[in-house]
Structures are given as C-alpha cells and as structure tokens.
Amino acid sequence: MGLKTKQEYIESLRQMKPTAYMFGEKITNIVDNPRLRAGIEATAATYELASMPEYRDLMVTRSPLINEPVNRFTLPPSSIEDLVARVKVNRKLGNWVGTCHQRCTGLDCLCSLSIVTYDIDRKYGTEYSARFTEFLKHVQKNDLTANAGVTDVKGDRSLGPGEQKDKDMYVHVVERREDGIVVRGAKAHQTGSLSSHEIIVLPTRALRKGDEDYALAFAVPQDTPGLIHAIGRSSLDTRELDGCDMGNIRYSKYCPTLIFNDVFVPWDRVFMCGEVEFASEMVLRFSAFHRQSHGGCKSGKIDCMIGAALTLMDYNGTAKAGHLKQKVIDMIHRAETLYGCCLAASYEGKKENSGTYFIDTVLANASKIHEGKELSEAIRLMVDVSGGFVSDLPSDRDLENPEIGHLLKKYLKGVDEVPVENRIKMYRLVEKMAMESADTISDIHGGGSPEAHRVTIFRETDTESKKKAAKRLAGIEG
Amino acid sequence: MGLKTKQEYIESLRQMKPTAYMFGEKITNIVDNPRLRAGIEATAATYELASMPEYRDLMVTRSPLINEPVNRFTLPPSSIEDLVARVKVNRKLGNWVGTCHQRCTGLDCLCSLSIVTYDIDRKYGTEYSARFTEFLKHVQKNDLTANAGVTDVKGDRSLGPGEQKDKDMYVHVVERREDGIVVRGAKAHQTGSLSSHEIIVLPTRALRKGDEDYALAFAVPQDTPGLIHAIGRSSLDTRELDGCDMGNIRYSKYCPTLIFNDVFVPWDRVFMCGEVEFASEMVLRFSAFHRQSHGGCKSGKIDCMIGAALTLMDYNGTAKAGHLKQKVIDMIHRAETLYGCCLAASYEGKKENSGTYFIDTVLANASKIHEGKELSEAIRLMVDVSGGFVSDLPSDRDLENPEIGHLLKKYLKGVDEVPVENRIKMYRLVEKMAMESADTISDIHGGGSPEAHRVTIFRETDTESKKKAAKRLAGIEG
C-alpha cells in the first residue's frame, strides 16, 4: 500500500482480467498491447511524476482521511490550495504527455461524490457518505486510478431515459438484491477505462420522478464480471500497433465504449440509488470539476503545441518571420486564457457542507467554452506555422528503405545545422497533436457538449443584479 | 484628513484652480461644468462606495504605512489579498458607473513607483523611495485621487525621443535647478485629469543612453502653474452640456490632453530623473497593473451592458428569443474571461523587493488582449440584442413637444406593462455605452496599444521550456 511507482502501477493493471475487444478481436494482454500501452503510459506519468523529486511537491500531499501521503489524483479538495493544485497538476501533466493523461475523470468523480453523498444523507438519512468514504480510503491507500462512467449512450436524444423504446439506453438497475444491485446499460467515451483500476458510474443528466432506476452512482473494478470494454477507433490508432510513425513516441489515448451487461454491484459500492432529485447536482458538480480539469491539461497541451511550432520555425529557417510569431502569440494567448479562467475558478472556490471545496462554476465553464472553440484554432495555428508536411510526410519505413531512404533524407532536410531526423520527428509530433481524434474531439465534447457549457454559464449568472445596475444608470426606478 | 466623503471630494476639487480649455473656451468652474461634472461624479463614486456600509469592506482597508483606514485606490498592494481586491473593486465600480471611474490610473502609478523607486535606490543609492513614501503618505492621509501622465504625444512614431525634430514630443527636463526641475512636453488621453488632485508622470517607453532628460517620474498638483488641460471632444460630449438625452444619467468620462508648458517640479516630488535603464521597468510595471485594472472595470461595464440587453429583451417582448439569449451568453462569457484572467493574475502575484506585490504579467496581458478585441464584440452583441433604436431615437425634447410628444410616446411603446419612458431611457443608456468614444476607444488603446499587449505576452513567456517539452515527446535529444 501507499504511493505506487510507475512500475507498480503497470504491474497492478497486469493483475486485472478485464473483458476487452478491439478491431473485432478479444484482447487478453492489455498492458502489452502497444496501442493500449501508450494510453497506460500516459496515466503512468501521473505516478512517475509523483516519484520525481522536482515534481513530488506538486503531485503529492497528505490526505487528512488516511493521514498518509497520497497522489493528488485521489484527493477531494479540502482547501483553496487543493483546488489550485488541480489546475497546476493538470497543466504540468498535459505538457508532460502532450495528450490526455486520463486520470482526471476519476478524481472529478471522487470530488463530486464527496459533496453529493453527504447532501443526500442529510436529506434522507442514508449512509452513502460512509460507504463512499470507505471506498475513498481504499483508493487512496492503494493509489488507484479511477475512471468516470458518466456519458450514457442515450439512444434517441429527444426522449428521456424512461421514454426510450429500449430502456437500456441509460444505465439503470435491473434487479435489487439483498447483497447489491444488478445494472445494465452502456457508457460511451470511457477514456482510459483499461488504465484504471476502478470504474465510477454517475448519472449523465438531471432526472425526475419515475426515473428512479436511472438515479445511480456506484463503483466497480474494471474487470468485474459482465463489464465489457469495446475499444473504439481513433484516427491514428494503427500507428502504435505498427510501432511506426507514432509522432508522440511515449504517450497516446484510447476511448472504449463500456457495456454493463448485467453487472452486479455490492451495496457497499453503491453511492446513490433512486434519489432522482440529486442526479442533477451530481452531474453539475462532476461537470464543473471536469470542465476545469480540461482547462489545466489542455493549456499544458497547447504549451507542447507552441513548443513544436517554435521548434519547426527553428528547423525550417522561419524563426524570424513576423507573421508566424504573431500566430504563436495567438497560441500562447489561448493557453493562458484557459489557464487563467480555471485558476480563478479554483481561487474563488467555496467550502461545501461536506467540507469538500467546490470551484466557481461560471469561471470553470468560461474556460471550457474557450476550449471548445479555441483548441481547434490553436491546432490550426500550429499547422499553419509548421508547414504542409504535417499531412503527408513519408513513413519512417520509407526513410529506412535502401532505395529511396537517402533521397528522402536529402530532400526533407531543413536548416543545415539540424539533423533531418529531428525535423521529421517534430513534424510527426505535430501530426499527432493535430490529427489524433481521441484527444482532439475531447476538446469539443469532453465534459459535455459546448451547448451544455453555455447553458450552465447563463443559469449560474446573477442576471437580475445586472439588470438592476443598468436600470439605475438609465434612471429607471424599481 | 482621513477618508473623504463624496461631498468632501468634490469640494476639495472646487478649491483647485487649474488652467483648462474646452471647445475653444477657458473653463473656470470645473466642478459645475456639466460635462466635466459627469466625469467627476464617476470618480466620486469611489468615495461614495467607501462610505456605504455594504461596500466599505471592499473599498477600505488599513494602510500599514499610515496605520489608518484608507481607500484602496491609495494603497500599493502588500499581499495577494490586496492584489485580488484590485480586481473586485474595479469590477464593482465598472458596474456601478457603467463607464470609466478614472481613479485606477493613479493607483497603478503608485504601485509601480513603490516597486521601481526602491529598485533604483538599491542600484544608485538615490532617495527616490523615501520621497515617494512621503508623497504616498500625503495621498493616503488626504484620500487624494491621482492621474497617470504616461502617454506622450510622440510626434513621429518611427523616431525615438531624442531623434524627434521637436525635442518636446516626449516630456523632458528643460532645466535643472537647485530646488527642482522644469519640464516641458505633453501627455495625451489624460482621463479624468481634472477629477484628480495630483498628476503623476511616468515615462511612456523604454529609453537608452542619451535619453536621460526623458527618464522622468514626478508628481504635481493638477493646478500647478504651466500645466494646461485641453479637454478633447468625445462623441456624445454635448449631451451633458445640453442636459438632455444623456443615457447614463449619472456618469461620464472626459480625456484632456495635458500640456506641461515649462512646469516646475520641486525635488521632493521627483521620483526618477535620468536613470534611463529603469524607464523600461517603470513602463512595464505600470502597464501590467493598468491592463489588469481594465480587466476588472470592463467586466463590470459588460455587466451593465448585459443588464441593459436583458432589460430591453423584457421591454421589447423578445425575452424568449433563443438566438438573443445566445448572444447574451456570448456577452457573459466575455465578461468572465476578462475577470478570470485578471483575478488569476492577482492570485499568482509575487512579492517584489520593496515589499509591494506584483501581478502575473502574462495573465494580465491575456485579459487585456481579450478586452482589445472582445469589448467591441460585446458592444456589437448588445446593439444586436437591443434593436435598431440604439441609433436614432428621438430626443427627450421631442417627447416633451406638445405637438408630437404624445405620438412618439404612442409609437415607441414596447410591451404593455412597461412605461414607454423606461424603454426610451434604456435605449438611451445602450446608445451611451455603445457609442461614447471616450470610454470605448480605451477598450482598444487603454494601457498601450493591442500590439504592446501581444509583445509583452510573448516576451514574458518561457518558450524554451515549451520547445523542450515538445522535443522530449518527439524523441529528439538535447
């Protein structure tokens, strides 16, 4: 027990026996599958940095719950300082892995549950909070990674959960037993589900009377019986499998669809069951935290993109082009905007009833609205600055080919003082950061759709006070 | 001595005898001139709120220097809390007056001088810091308003100060006497110079060897001999003069050009004189602080704009139009972006050698870059939501005319339950907030040109670490 090393983390995953499919085949050795391993390595970085002296203070803190040092990804915030650390840890990690590190979603579930289970118990005298606290101790003591099972597949979006023709389109209870419940349904976009030890499930939307079976929160190990990970395709997914032209030579991302094919959950892992009026709060809390997580890690990813663009300016001989420098400034501006709004959301946080601290939702959503629009712009700018070889650079295999390899190396050369191999590697990284779908689509749809962020910012804003201010200046009474 | 009431502030201005011209005429009674009074009222609001119980905690704090309660606009920050208060005070005031309150620039000078005079003294053994501290005590004890004389008129922009054909295009020393110096030159865009007790002058740009006469910082009362306030035109400037169709019935803004026509400055008011290498630091500190001030007050102004837009939706019968609500969300998003970046700049501030706290310049400039682009967009959105009467609403004088007044009131009516007068008043306020040049142009050029903000953000960013991160991921060594 205690903080895991990167190696211990990977070995702990090796002990698990999940049911997983990819490209039509069952995958049995998860950790040695190159595609999945690249994702696992990204999560492993959260363990690695925690053991590096220069980052330990950033990554590790003492848990008041177990009174031991813990990785910050297992700690619901109990102070403004903790809220701020969320952002800085994520920016560092986004920068370190250049993609999604996949460990934030679990933390965001822990944060949300630590607030809402307390609130439910206060109303209903239930014991969710105590159960959750035991689970949290388990997570902290074993330095576990958890995954957020939030996004139901939803079927017909114009209908609520109970109105669907197939009632399984939202995860729900199909049987209540003495020892626990049986659940059925599916959650989409489960980033890093196989890199996690635990899957935490929350409802995906507000619910109403009659939806009790859907008002569910629980946690299960990722290899629990009946749970199936169907790993979807992403745009560059064969690169790691082929071991060639990976771009980011260390890290990647994958996103299974998770099917709960009548999965049993013991009562001590059930954190909400039927309290429909709290579904909304659970989603809101989770979404706010998760949208903020994005602001941190995506600003860190833009940092990598800025670095790649500037490096290619060096390599291409365009370092002095004023118009390219302007574009880099546009990229910096976007990174700092995400970061600034998220940081402010932490600093302006407040203590909730349970003692957990919650962020300012307006500022967190302000950051996410920028992400949803500006990350694609930052990518466009990186591609513009970098040049056309982002799209059709010959394969490393061609470069190794004895007949044409030397010719390609001759003609792909940039400035004299930089080895051609470096220029090629940097273009490949840019391709990865620009064109990899698993990560870039999350800029738009991660943490809920862009419209959800906008609706939230409007609902959470005190519009009446603004009207009042305008009326006073206009000379309108009342 | 001590905190002034609003009335005491206005009376204190009445005692001063500045030389001022407007529309070709000399103005002798400043405080009763309706155009100038509307600007003075905006600054007076900083006194008024300090005496209102609900805002006193926000506006007033204890100065460690004089150990008395002071208005925050006289206090260089000595803690993160002080830095944060800067933003919140400005947002509140921007919202309260719906335009520029004009008192931030003086504070931003005080902040900058408290850092830089200390640094100069450390290098040269000069006594600027002590002089400045005495001046600061005077400002605090008398609750004075100061104005920032920063923007030189500059002549030919392609030439430095010493290269100009007319050497007076930047304020400079023309005579060094035993009791002080004589300065000549002009400062443009001196928002609220006649609403201030003191004019603080700083250099407007970095200087180099040979520019010693231009490396100047000092303070003089606004009515010191030789100082001329030439009040420029703004787009709605005759409205207050006519006492009709003012829009904002309480507050406005005016911006003189200040001419230093051989003004004497005693040595105890001289805070830099010849130390060319510190000109750059002085400008940078001031600019960073002032750009942040904008983020606070302009988000407060957008709050008014949002309030006006929503109120007109109520009055026009368009409150349920989804596309208009989307535009209001776009306005909210802009306000919160300015605010979030500025707040983060405060929270991430650091203590300087002098003990004064300084903000994060990248985040402050990130906010200002948004302001320079997005305020005009927020205005456009407000006009879009409000409707076409922003432009050509008949005058209140027409509404009072017995022949057509009743017809205009009949036809300008919106929803039944709102008096037509209220709708008219709100449109007039929107006109003021959208089309008044003195305030809206400062969205773009206040705190330096937009390009200056961009250059700053690039220079203050650690680009090498970003390149290094990209190279690590691409697999490039070294």
Add this chain to the structure above:
Amino acid sequence: MGLKTKQEYIESLRQMKPTAYMFGEKITNIVDNPRLRAGIEATAATYELASMPEYRDLMVTRSPLINEPVNRFTLPPSSIEDLVARVKVNRKLGNWVGTCHQRCTGLDCLCSLSIVTYDIDRKYGTEYSARFTEFLKHVQKNDLTANAGVTDVKGDRSLGPGEQKDKDMYVHVVERREDGIVVRGAKAHQTGSLSSHEIIVLPTRALRKGDEDYALAFAVPQDTPGLIHAIGRSSLDTRELDGCDMGNIRYSKYCPTLIFNDVFVPWDRVFMCGEVEFASEMVLRFSAFHRQSHGGCKSGKIDCMIGAALTLMDYNGTAKAGHLKQKVIDMIHRAETLYGCCLAASYEGKKENSGTYFIDTVLANASKIHEGKELSEAIRLMVDVSGGFVSDLPSDRDLENPEIGHLLKKYLKGVDEVPVENRIKMYRLVEKMAMESADTISDIHGGGSPEAHRVTIFRETDTESKKKAAKRLAGIEG
C-alpha cells in the same frame, strides 16, 4: 424632366413642405439645416456622379420603360448587367461619401414592387402592376429619390400586428374610401426621408388571414398631409449643427421616425391592399435587394476606412509596422468579402415573371451576415491602426484659440513632412466613421436583424441535396 443635376435635386427638395421635428423643435427650412443638409448632400452625390463624365457610364443607363437615360437608382433591373451595376454603383458611392448615401432603399422598393405587383395581379386580376408602372415612369422621368418605409415600430415583439393592444403598431388601413385609403401607424429608421421626394411603404413582415389591413404597399410624397418626420438623435449630431469638428466635411446621415397620422393615399398610389399571402414575398424581395445594397456601399465605406488608416500610418510614422499592415489586410479582406458575395448574388440572378431580374438570396444574405459581424471588426481595426486620438482630440475651436492653439498644433504634430492640420483632419474623419451611430448601427440592423439574415440563408438552402450527398458517400441507401 429628365436627369436632374445636383443643384436641381436640392432645389426640388426646397419646394417641398414636409412636417418635421428635431430636438423638440419644428424645422421648416430642411435643406438649409446643416445637419439635414449633410444627409441631403450624400444623396445629392448620386445626382452629381451621374453628371460627371468619368462616372456617367456607371450611373446612367437607358430605361426601356420611358426610353430615356435614367439614373440607375430609378431602374428595376432587367438584365444581369443591371444587377451587377447595383453593386458597383453602391461601392463607388459608399466610397465617395464615406457614409450612407440613402438612395438605395427606394430603388430596392421599386425592384420589389416591379416583381410582386405583377405576381399579385396574375393571381387576383388586380391592376397593381399598371399603377406601379405609372408611378415608376413618374419617378424615372423626374429623377426622383424614394425612401423605403418598411420597418414598423412593432410594439410588443412577441405579438403579431393584430394581437397588439394598440392596433396602430403596424401601419394599416383605417378607412377605405372611394378615392383612396387612409393609413395610420409609424415606420422607424427612415434614413433620408427628407432627402427623398417619395415615401414608399411596404409591409415589414409576413402576414396571415385576418391581417388584411396590414397588407399594404403604397407611395406618398414626403410632404403629404398627416405625415410627420421626427428626426432622431445620432451620436455626432451636434457637430454639423455647430459647424465644427465634423470629420467628414461633406456628408452625413440622419434617420427620422415617420408617423402616418391618418394619411390619405389615392388608389393610383396603392400597390397592395389586403393580399396577405403576398406580404411575405414583398418583404423577402425587398430584404434580399436591400441586404445586397449594403454589401456594395459598406465595402465602399471600408475602402474609405482603409484609406484613412493607411494615411494615418503615413502621418504617424508607423507606415512600416508589420502588425499594422496585417490589420489593414484584415480590413481589405472584409471589404472584398462583402463585395464578392454581393457581386456573385447579382451574376447568379434570375429573371422573374414580370421581367425584372432578381438576385441570388443566399449569396446576398451571406454578404449581409458578414456585414453584421465584420463591419464592427473593421472599425475596431481602423481605430487600432489609427491610434488613441480617435477619441479625445481637442476641438478645432481649441486649435483656433490664441492662448493654446499654437501649443496644441505643436504637440499634435506627427511626421515632419505632414502639416499638423492634415493629421487632425484625418483623425476627425476616423472618429466620424467609427463613432457615428446613424451609419454604424445600420451595419447591424439595416435590412433586418442579423437573425433574419441567418433564417433566410437556411430556408433558401437546399439541405436535402446535401444530406443525399453525404448518405451516398457513407454508403447509406435511400
């Protein structure tokens, strides 16, 4: 009869005796009122250019109707060439006057009526087309300017015309007599109503059964009994009245609210009366034409703005600043986008049943959507490039003041080789183009609200064929 000179045009207006109010007073001498005269001069430019040899070919063509040379502003298009000329004439004029020339709206009414009266007659056997043709001959033979009375005041926007508490919120028939009809109501934003000879009224929206009284099109002289022009305020309206600091020394714009206080219209001037199902077509045709007119003149206005920005770069010594040049390119791009889309709308026009040519509405609205968003951006760019003196330049009266005039001239000087007066004049022009409300608000609300343009573009697009194309590529049958 025949083409009027500029002087004849102005004299013809002098013969009219409209009822007009401004700032609470009745105005009897319209053409010599400096504020109104600046607007009349802008319309007069459409006569002036027609008599200048270098523009005559652009402005004058032969009418097939009267077989005489006519000003293009009296000619419904009967060929693609005529449609194209619309755009080029407007760009030239927008460039020539630097504001709104105010003669396009009447033409857009003539175009619309020439199509729709024909269509109504075909369905109902009415004689609107013949009446209209007589009216058109009158307009052409006398080279008259007409004004478009389209925008009703609308009252509560959530209610239709017949649902309003006050039934007069949309112009309607209050009496049908043997010799004509009596109408009541008001039209807002009647740009140049007093610079016009005739007021043409069209419905402002689609109508339905029961709205027959509102389904109205007609024309009356601007001085017909019962018609009242209430000239609204614009942001710089006192400048022309004071004869000082006008910026654009030649031209301006004004926008009355027009009140139809029981106005009699003889039958031969009634072009639609009760045919509710054609109201929609009338609005659509007019709107499409008018939105296109904007694309022409506003690109011409941006041309002036570009010229002003570049001139100030010359005057300020910033002509070599790369970042400013980039902003000028952004302005050029916007001008050409408006122009390109509008031109294409003409070239892709089609002949209607009546023989009149109609433009492509999607392309015309594509241009207008850009205008609604990008004109404010073009203004922002101009202000950015020009510098801060857009906002608070001292008055010409101050420059003439013997005590400070010489000092202001000294300190407002830019590069050595340019007289200070020229720099001041150019800043004043920029202020006019940036901050004058009558013209700039029409960028947003002219030709209907921005949302109207968007709704139109969607409705007129063949979305089914696009779905079909996507399905074919995806391999979906049917």
Add this chain to the structure above:
Amino acid sequence: MGLKTKQEYIESLRQMKPTAYMFGEKITNIVDNPRLRAGIEATAATYELASMPEYRDLMVTRSPLINEPVNRFTLPPSSIEDLVARVKVNRKLGNWVGTCHQRCTGLDCLCSLSIVTYDIDRKYGTEYSARFTEFLKHVQKNDLTANAGVTDVKGDRSLGPGEQKDKDMYVHVVERREDGIVVRGAKAHQTGSLSSHEIIVLPTRALRKGDEDYALAFAVPQDTPGLIHAIGRSSLDTRELDGCDMGNIRYSKYCPTLIFNDVFVPWDRVFMCGEVEFASEMVLRFSAFHRQSHGGCKSGKIDCMIGAALTLMDYNGTAKAGHLKQKVIDMIHRAETLYGCCLAASYEGKKENSGTYFIDTVLANASKIHEGKELSEAIRLMVDVSGGFVSDLPSDRDLENPEIGHLLKKYLKGVDEVPVENRIKMYRLVEKMAMESADTISDIHGGGSPEAHRVTIFRETDTESKKKAAKRLAGIEG
C-alpha cells in the same frame, strides 16, 4: 482518343509503370492498391460525371483548339463562362467525392502556362507557346489528367534557391543537352501524382538574376525514368488498406513527395527555361487559379459536411435543437462565402494577351483566406453538431464480432426509425471528413501558405485610391 470513360481512364493508368514507394515498400500495381485506388476513384469521378447525362453540360465543352468536345479539366478558359464553369464544376465535384478530386491542379497549370508562355515568347521570341499548345492538344485529345509539380521542398526557408547548401532543394537544370534537359530536385505534396498521366512542373517562387537554372517549366509522364513517387502518410491511411472503417466508402486522397532524380525532359516538353523574371508571373497566375479552385471544391465539401451534420441530427433525435441549427447555418454561411468570392473572381475576370481569361486575384485570394481559417471552423461545427462518436466509434469488425456485435448494435442505436448501421456509417463519414489529414491540411496550406494569400491581396489592392478618397472626405488637399 476523345473523352475517356471512367473505366478507360483507370485502364490508361494501368498501362503506366511509375516508380512508387509506400510504407517502405515498392508498389507495382498502383490501380489495385486500395489506398491509391480510393484516390484514383476521386479523379475518376471527373470522367464519370462527364459521361452522365445530367452533368455532361457542366463538365464537357468544345475546345476551340481541337474543335472537339473536351472535359473542362483540360481547357484553359477562353471566356467568362469558362471561368465561371471552373467554380461550378469544382463545387459539384467536391460535393460528389467529399474530398479532393485531385484534377484541378493540372488544369491550373494549363491555364497559367497558356498565359505566360505567350508572354515570354513576346519578349524573347522563344517558342514556348507553340510547344505548350502541342502539349495541350495532346492532353485534350487524350483526355489526360495532369498534376501540378509546384511546391519545392525548399530546405532552409530563410535562403533562396541558389543560397542553399544543397543546391537541389529547388528543382533545377543539371544538364542542358541537344535533345533536352536533365532536372533534379523534389516537389512535395503532389496530390494525386499517380492518378495523373502527366506531371507539369512550374517554379514555386519568384526568382532573380543568377537563379536561371531554377526558372523552369516542363511536363513529363508520371512514369518517366528517374521520377520517384514517395507516398506519404495520412492520418487514416490504413483504413483503405484494411478495407474497413473507411467512412467515405468511395473516395480518398493521397499526397506523394515527388523526387526528380536526374529526369530527362525533351525540349518539346520544356515551357520555360531560364527566364527568371517570368517565374514570378508563373507562380502568381497558377496560385490565383489554384486558390480559386479550392473555393469551389471546398464549398462542395462543406456541403457534404452540412449534409452529414443534418443527417446525424435526424439520426440522433436532435433535429429540433435550435443551437445546432445555428451551427449548421454557420456552416452554410462559410460554404457560400467561399463560393461567392470565387464566383465573383470568375465573373470579374479579364482577357489576357494570349486570349486566355484570367480571374480577379483579389477576390480569389479573399476566398482562400476564408478557407484557410474557416474550414477548420466548419469541421469543428460539424463535430459539435454530430456528437462525440466522431472520435471513438467501435470498428465495423467489432460490430461483426459474434460475442459483442449485437451489444454494440443495441447500444449505438439512435432514433427508432433509423437502422443503427446507418448511424454508424454517417459517424464514420464525419470522422473521415474531420480527421483525414491529406485533405484537411490542404485547407490551410493548399495553394500556398495563408500568409501568401494575405500578401497577395495587399499587393493587388489599389491602396492609393483609398487614401485619396479618405483625404477628400477629411478635407485634405493633394
């Protein structure tokens, strides 16, 4: 001879024996390689549509040169109608293939050469024009596809061709023989080089005295000795190779790097050789034509994207969501803007000395500037509207897997009335259109970098006349 059918076209390619490498291996059977075939099919569509009755009039015209019907992709424009057809043909084809059809670049070379060879001959008495005309007859008579070899690899971008350490970084003459020349160098981003019969080479930039060896234009068959096609990687390139999850089930794009490893070109195929001062004109003409080609085909591609987004709204049950409809309108607006500016560029074209018509370059570049920025925005909007499954949809192989296929089909179901397979197919198409690098990067870098488009628009604009207009309005003489 004469117009080829699609089948004849493919068979004609089968007869060629190019030297090609992909993923480290030599490819001998080009037309049956699934990845390349998907690209060839896209070009084949230009033949297919020419033989379909409903598109024949659009695609086929009579060549005045050979007096036979020809495909428009072999015809330099000799009228405005021809210029307009360029845009309409490209929009249709972009819509038909949903990616790049790859035949425009060759036409753009033919257009440019038909103008510039004439101009060179006029100055030097050379016979390039006659040679080119013979080549053009050959192309027209055999309905050949040509490819534009323009983009040199460039080495160090801060150096000109002759300043490079390795002189081969721009294609140049290494030997002049009696029967022809030998050339060396490489051209990057050679879209569809293996789908073409001929490779036409033009210089990539303006040249000066001393660069004579680089001032080259010529044509060679794609399988000429010494010419090597190194097919680069694109983001989804293994999908066609695997025959699974292709998205666009018919068409794709590939972009080789072309190496001229001492390629012999007989004199009758040399169209410029040493006339350095014409390099600039050649590039400008080609670039203008090619940037316009983009405006046509990319608006057609956005049409597909709109269709896909709307279809997924139908399939997901979100067809009535107002905010999604707004996003579709934003997509339509972008498509029509590209189209409108390009169309106008054609309609405003002018006849050149050679008789070939040339487009308006400002309007063509205005369109391209939009493409460079707005295509990525259109993609972002499509992804936003479509939903998160753009990124991680399980593979068709998983859907066919007996263990989980039925579960995936159950959970991926949208609205009841649409087969789940269709929804999956449409998501896959969206993934293709959003995340395929070969096509999307060309939105940014195709036809030169975004900065090149901006520089062009500035240089081609008459800025002096704009300054003059502003000065006239400001009252500045001279």
